[in-house]
Amino acid sequence: MNLEQYIEDIARRSKEASFALRSLVPETKTMALCGIADLIERNRERIKEANRIDCERGKKNGLSAAFLDRLFLDDSRIEAMARSAREISGLEDPVGKIVATRRPQGFLLEKVRIPIGVVAMIYESRPNVTVDAASLCLKSSNACILRGGSDALESNRVLVEIIKEALEGAGIPKDAVGYVERTEHEGVYHLVRQEGLVDLAIPRGGESLVRAVTEQAKVPVIKHYKGVCHLFIDSSASVDMALKIVKNAKVQRPGTCNALETLLVHEDIKACLLPKLRDALEGVELRGCEKTREIIPEAKSATEDDYYAEYLDMILAVRVVGSVDQAVRHIERYGSGHTDGIVSQDIGNIDRFTGMVDSAVVTVNASTRLSDGGVFGLGAEIGISTDKLHARGPMGIGELVTYKWVVRGNGDIRR
């Protein structure tokens, strides 16, 4: 079988499985999800053994320490995967919710939540995504096709075997969770071209992967390319609050997409804020505009590229702006539409900022790091969207469903 046929065959079987998922009752899904959790715990040694092979091959291939750390599974991480499946089983079922209205003509009009169908997940090293994605899709009655990174192949294979065993135990077709074992790049492109079989693709990973997938796709894609997150410190801001928020947003976990990358400071507060900021952000490399460097001379000079950069590191660009609107324009131009915030005590400026900034998440007097599915109470995250249609920001199971209209009449016709 050539690669294209191989991918189409998986997609076809997933689509077929998705028919059976349309009529799943919640109890069956719970049984399968608890089954996944139990089997993960019972197969701990088997998972670790497979993961050892991946990690050893990774070391031989010279993968970075950070990459190897993401790949590595120990007892506590295996336990966390099982716990995640159990938590997802306990979420409110997103399928079947109905909003009904009686229309004046007499019939009942229902808007019914239903699964999307077949979701293709494309991701990189972390094996826990395999369990999370399968669990979230199952909970929302979607079939899924998992295409993990080649470096996690053995770990993912065992995890998928376990998931399929749990599906069978609950009487759900095994093809409800498909897995692409052939890891040629071209296979990803075939996968996102399966119109009519794959209903949605969610690529997660570096910007180049996500761009390549989006470029090739014929099926809808929900994605974010990167997180160039901003905070604007308004002239009315509480300096103490601003320092606390900036510090948290930048240093609490700089490698995440909701970490702060560029700080915009109002002209009128710069003299008061910037010296304290330098002290509060010890260990962070500052790259400032000319006005910033008048106050923090040791800051490097920020270039145009710095304003576009997603550092994911202990680096922060700093720019002085003259107004809320200048801050909004900067964010519109250089931002990625992920998460951007204002620190201010002025209700007019807050309203202007939240009204004009068109990002998936806008924060007011809060850290950008709060932009997260777990923090928002959406349950585990299947991805983050900076697109404008269907889903924005953190995506949980509530974003893995669509709807249909049901017209219930009694011989009703169009007049």
Added chain:
Amino acid sequence: MNLEQYIEDIARRSKEASFALRSLVPETKTMALCGIADLIERNRERIKEANRIDCERGKKNGLSAAFLDRLFLDDSRIEAMARSAREISGLEDPVGKIVATRRPQGFLLEKVRIPIGVVAMIYESRPNVTVDAASLCLKSSNACILRGGSDALESNRVLVEIIKEALEGAGIPKDAVGYVERTEHEGVYHLVRQEGLVDLAIPRGGESLVRAVTEQAKVPVIKHYKGVCHLFIDSSASVDMALKIVKNAKVQRPGTCNALETLLVHEDIKACLLPKLRDALEGVELRGCEKTREIIPEAKSATEDDYYAEYLDMILAVRVVGSVDQAVRHIERYGSGHTDGIVSQDIGNIDRFTGMVDSAVVTVNASTRLSDGGVFGLGAEIGISTDKLHARGPMGIGELVTYKWVVRGNGDIRR
């Protein structure tokens, strides 16, 4: 200016206008929409004069009578356009609705309805779409770029001038409604490739136009290709009700996308239903499967192509099936995901059908012709979606908005 630059320039100005629209208050929108209605009424003669040029050119170019009829504007159609703008002004404002929850961590989490941004509308002959699309986009605070058919160029130009005058009268940037005067086909393709400037494209028209636009697009597209609508007459159906519904669905307006194209009849009711059906559908050409033709010998023999066909005409394909599930499978295979229904008195079969049929609209004991934005109470329709993401079925202003998250804290940080 070459065509690509011309289109990009329009898109860039629309994007700029969309910033101003983000902060529009409802009263300004109402003023502009009522202004559009008033100015249409006041410019009746000017509109008719422009339309006369289009109609004469159309006649010379040999356009069909049906096409010319869609193009033609008389007093009552001009009046209807003004009425539509007024009705849209009275709809509930879809922007700014907020669902807020206090998270356990302390901050307030808001989900806020906002405009999508810039919507490109691609459509064919009817000039009233120009007014409807501009009005619906304005009501939902979106900028729009209108690309009407070349045959309606003069009529559309005058209507757009009127709309822009009304925008100015309300203090809204004229570029909030953009218009593509250059009608080369390639211009449409440039339009739907303006990533970052155009946020959504809605092509309306024949299947080939919609397919070409979708194929070329880099921006999200919401569309339906065609409406191959089905009714399944279950063995438990009331024969009288079935005949009434089938007749309405097929003949009330056969040229519309929600008209019936294929009738599926349960084996056990065929002997009772089909002879009466033949009489009820006088003037409709029937194309039946073998079992249908045993009862209606004068029916033509249906081919595979008939089951895929959107006739938009007084033709009906008829097929006998053995079960609800066979009907579902037929619809899954040959249908277009637009509108499909069941006529039945058996609650189990109704549940099975509505649960398994994955179309945008599913009808129960009702005509497929009820699948309509006006009938559903959504107000004027901007389009119909058979896609699965963002919008399904009739699309009103409620589908022209997206949302963003706003986190309102008081120094809240991630722990």
